[in-house]
Amino acid sequence: MNADKLPKNTVQSLIRAIDILDLLSSSKVGINVTEIAARLKLHKSTAYRLLSTLEYKNFVRKDKNKKYRIGKRVIEIGHQALNNIDLRKEIRPLLQELGEITKETVHLGIIDDFKVFYIDKVETSHTIRMYSSIGKGGPLYCTGIGKALLAFSEPEYINQFFKQLDFVKYTDNTILNEKELKDELDKIKKRGYAVDDMEHEDNIRCVAAPIFDYRGKLIAAVSISAPAQRMTMERIAKLSKLIIDYTQKMSKI
Numbered sequence: 001m002n003a004d005k006l007p008k009n010t011v012q013s014l015i016r017a018i019d020i021l022d023l024l025s026s027s028k029v030g031i032n033v034t035e036i037a038a039r040l041k042l043h044k045s046t047a048y049r050l051l052s053t054l055e056y057k058n059f060v061r062k063d064k065n066k067k068y069r070i071g072k073r074v075i076e077i078g079h080q081a082l083n084n085i086d087l088r089k090e091i092r093p094l095l096q097e098l099g100e101i102t103k104e105t106v107h108l109g110i111i112d113d114f115k116v117f118y119i120d121k122v123e124t125s126h127t128i129r130m131y132s133s134i135g136k137g138g139p140l141y142c143t144g145i146g147k148a149l150l151a152f153s154e155p156e157y158i159n160q161f162f163k164q165l166d167f168v169k170y171t172d173n174t175i176l177n178e179k180e181l182k183d184e185l186d187k188i189k190k191r192g193y194a195v196d197d198m199e200h201e202d203n204i205r206c207v208a209a210p211i212f213d214y215r216g217k218l219i220a221a222v223s224i225s226a227p228a229q230r231m232t233m234e235r236i237a238k239l240s241k242l243i244i245d246y247t248q249k250m251s252k253i
Contacts, residue, residue, distance in 0.1 A: 020040065020047070020060070021070070028111070028154075028160070033047050033051060033068065036051070058073035070113075087119075088119055091220075092120065094246055094250055095122050098122070098242070099122035102239065103124060104226040104230070105225045106222065107145055107222065107225065108120035108121070108222055109145045109149065109222075110220045114164060115138060115139060115140060115146075116149065118145075139170075141167070143196050143199070143208075143223075145194070145206070145223040146194075147194035147195075147208070148208040148223070149218065151188035152212075158185075170199065170200050173199045192209060193208060193240045198228055204226070205228050207223065207231075207240050209221065209240075210247060222246065
């Protein structure tokens with residue numbers, strides 16, 4: 001924005017900082033200082049000073065490749081405003097309905113950097129349940145909701161994900177091989193849903209499916225989770241049809 005056209009009583013450096021946040025929020029793979037300066041038509045030294053300030057306040061962070069990404073403070077602020085986000089508000093009745101039908105825990109999650117970020121949850125009424133919290137994250141490669149999100153992400157994002165991935169063994173069932181994970185993602189994309197077969201937590205299985213916006217772009221995913229004694233593979237096969245039906249309804253909202 002041209003400084004001469006700025007409204008009165010505005011602070012140009014703050015506007016530039018907001019422009020940086022807007023730019024970074026549109027990138028899933030991070031942007032280096034040189035590209036940020038070029039795209040926003042700033043001197044590199046100016047961009048660096050703004051980024052350093054934003055980094056100090058945790059609004060941006062720099063990864064090991066010296067690329068800048070949205071920081072945790074932005075996510076925290078966003079989480080505090082989740083009740084006002086249309087996605088969560090409008091999908092909530094269907095989440096509750098899905099929870100009532102299945103009597104199991106239902107999660108709504110989105111991608112945050114290279115992790116899952118849980119933004120809503122309907123808790124089961126069963127005494128034996130899984131434990132999770134809204135606002136917490138989890139791995140993409142070994143959770144049902146994470147694999148559903150990853151499988152339907154843009155190819156560029158998937159490539160960047162594998163470049164930074166360090167496998168961690170959470171259970172004996174955790175996938176620890178890149179080829180095996182890629183094969184799994186191909187299967188998920190073909191059948192339309194993902195399964196976590198005790199890969200992240202012992203004795204917990206879940207089935208998950210993606211949600212898309214009106215353009216067909218991935219925006220979130222939903223999962224149904226339960227202890228393995230209730231969530232048998234036979235039950236997962238039945239619930240896969242139900243969750244796809246519900247995520248298709250959510251995609252039309």
